[in-house]
Amino acid sequence: MAHFNLLQEKILKDGVIKSGNVLKVDSFLNHQIDVPFISELGKEFYSLFSEKKIDKVLTIESSGIGIACLTAIHFGVPVVFAKKSAGSNMDKEMYMTEVMSYTHNRMNHVVVSKKYIKQGEHILILDDFLANGCAIRGLIDLVLQAGGIVEGIGICIEKGFQGGGDALREDGYPIKSLAIIEKMDADTGTITFREGDKS
Numbered sequence: 001m002a003h004f005n006l007l008q009e010k011i012l013k014d015g016v017i018k019s020g021n022v023l024k025v026d027s028f029l030n031h032q033i034d035v036p037f038i039s040e041l042g043k044e045f046y047s048l049f050s051e052k053k054i055d056k057v058l059t060i061e062s063s064g065i066g067i068a069c070l071t072a073i074h075f076g077v078p079v080v081f082a083k084k085s086a087g088s089n090m091d092k093e094m095y096m097t098e099v100m101s102y103t104h105n106r107m108n109h110v111v112v113s114k115k116y117i118k119q120g121e122h123i124l125i126l127d128d129f130l131a132n133g134c135a136i137r138g139l140i141d142l143v144l145q146a147g148g149i150v151e152g153i154g155i156c157i158e159k160g161f162q163g164g165g166d167a168l169r170e171d172g173y174p175i176k177s178l179a180i181i182e183k184m185d186a187d188t189g190t191i192t193f194r195e196g197d198k199s
Contacts (some may be wrong), residue, residue, distance in 0.1 A: 006040060006044075007041060011023070011157065011191060015191070017185065017191065018186060021161075021162070023157065023181070023184060029066070029128055029156060029157075030066075038067055041070070042070035045067075045126065046075060049176070052124070052151040052152055053122045055077055055123065056122075058080050058081070058082065058124070058125050058142070059125070060110060063128045063129075066128075067128055068126045071126055082111065082138070082139060082142060083112070085108075085109045085110070093113060094114065095117065096111045097109075097138045097142055098138065099135050100134045101134075110138050110142070119147030120148070121146070124152050124153075125139045125140065125143070125153045126153075126154045127139075127154075127155055129155070129157050130177065131159040131162040132162050132163070136153060136164070136168060152174045153173055154175075154176050154178075155176070157179050158179070160180040160194050182194045
């Protein structure tokens with residue numbers, strides 16, 4: 001019998017697979033937040049990255065904020081969340097990048113104030129999902145614009161079959177995903193997880 005970790009068990013119990021490779025986990029992660037459960041995931045991220053020097057946790061609004069806060073509390077550091085802006089006419093005191101949202105089929109301008117990421121700061125990037133990697137690459141871009149250092153990338157649920165995480169790993173980024181989905185089937189409701197999910 002396969003051994004499932006805490007998040008994998010929660011996905012199997014409460015996750016809903018929709019057509020188009022959509023996994024709904026809004027009952028506990030990214031709409032309604034199961035705070036005691038997500039706090040346990042925060043502890044897990046802390047254990048995975050505790051040997052790193054972390055000055056700030058960076059995520060993107062809005063669904064990454066919960067896990068970022070419940071992880072940052074263990075590091076004793078602030079959370080910065082990149083904001084999505086509709087326009088490109090941004091204040092000069094912002095770092096800006098572009099992120100393609102495949103969920104909403106549009107390009108988002110994503111910004112962080114220059115006050116909140118400084119040169120030389122050690123940044124842990126966190127997000128709820130990783131699929132094609134566009135959002136994470138956008139956050140990496142913001143850190144690099146600021147002259148910061150990406151110490152690690154923590155992901156709750158990675159859609160391994162979409163390849164974004166593996167491409168980032170090939171580029172040398174240290175990614176730890178609590179659950180990596182290798183395949184899922186909306187017709188049968190089955191989910192297959194990658195073994196060695198924290199690779």
